[in-house]
Amino acid sequence: QKEVEQNSGPLSVPEGAIASLNCTYSDRGSQSFFWYRQYSGKSPELIMSIYSNGDKEDGRFTAQLNKASQYVSLLIRDSQPSDSATYLCAVNNEGNQFYFGTGTSLTVIP
């Protein structure tokens, strides 16, 4: 079982819609969770981090964490074509080891 699992997609949403990206992790003791965005040919950039159960909002982005279900998600409201990228979920597990998912490719259609 992989440490972090994501649906590779591709996920396509129309402009203005909500894009929902999901991630599950295997280490129940994990404490820190991150979402990165990677444009084609570029390195990943941090979008959000979340540490506590519930929702965390930052502009059009909302991260959701459910530790009981070992599930973390990222919602992008009012999706824009510029949001088209690969989104990487990352988890810092109880052993302070950092694991990335393989990423979900998102395309926002104008």
Place this chain on the structure above:
Amino acid sequence: GAVVSQHPSRVICKSGTSVKIECRSLDFQATTMFWYRQFPKQSLMLMATSNEGSKATYEQGVEKDKFLINHASLTLSTLTVTSAHPEDSSFYICSARDFGGETQYFGPGTRLLVL
């Protein structure tokens, strides 16, 4: 804050030569730096983890004698690809984490092409 730079951004070299890539944390002290490799349309692959002043820990399948990593200071780590071959052509990305921190901040990457 939390800016990481890499140099060079792009390098083309002949097969058999060695290439050094530098990774610097510009506004924080990076006790841990990570080196990744990414082939086109594939996911990030962790190559090694380096802690300042100690030997790097390499992931399974990564040749430590081919990919030399030095983390001599709290702001600089280098990756040297020795005797590069065309199959080493890839996008090499470093990231850095400060002491006690949990977030990794990525450099812009170095695109290596070995002819």
